Amino acid sequence: MGAECRYELAQAAYVKLALHALKHPATSVNGLLVGRLVEPSSSPAVVSVIDAVPLSHHPHHLPLLPTLELGLTLVEDHFATQGEGLAVVGYYHANPRCDDTDLPPVAKRVGDHIFRYFPRSAVLLVDNKKLEEAVKGKSRDPVVQLYTRDSSKSWRQAGSDGSSQLVLKEPSTNVVLADHVTTKKWDKIVDFDDHLDDISKDWLNPGLLD
Helix, strand or coil, X not given: CHHHEEEEECHHHHHHHHHXXXXXXXXXXXXXXXXXXXXXCCXXXXXXXXXXXXXXXXXXXXXXXXXXXXXXXXXXXXXXXXXXXXXXXXXXXECCCCCCCCCCHHHHHHHHHHHCCCCCCEEEEECHHHHHHHHCCCCCCCCEEEEEECCCCCEEECCCCCCCCXXXXXXXXXXXXXXXXXXXXXXXXXCHHHXXXXXXXXXXXXXXXX
């Protein structure tokens, strides 16, 4: 299914997942991608990723399905009430080591979980080296690698770098990301772990990018 799709990543989703990874460079981080299938009859079909919801930064939380399912339920319920047809369309993950570019088993398991009800789901893996270059203003390339599930139920990187299937909706997104980094906006991002520790912290991050 994934090979038949093009994924358009909105600036808000992209910047949030990048800031989440930057806030916790020594641990794995993960989150959910929210969006919709906007052109199901076109070839290729287009999945628009509108937002990202940061879930976790504690390594021991990442493999726990109950935590994930609670997060999924809350995210789905929230966006269902918005009346905009938004749903969870994928998952993102960042490894703690700069040289670790392998998609870990937990990302595949979560991807499989989302795939059950959204068969065009995507998994994005943050490329930490590209992220470093982007925040220094040295690159406009996406800092994530796109993985989709093939007919053998394996998650494979799309193309050599996923560039043909993954596009940034706004070409200047990395410039905007670099601006947010200079103001240390990454320090203000809240994930679901933070919310569980202090329920006054809003995991939807309203106003974060204003």
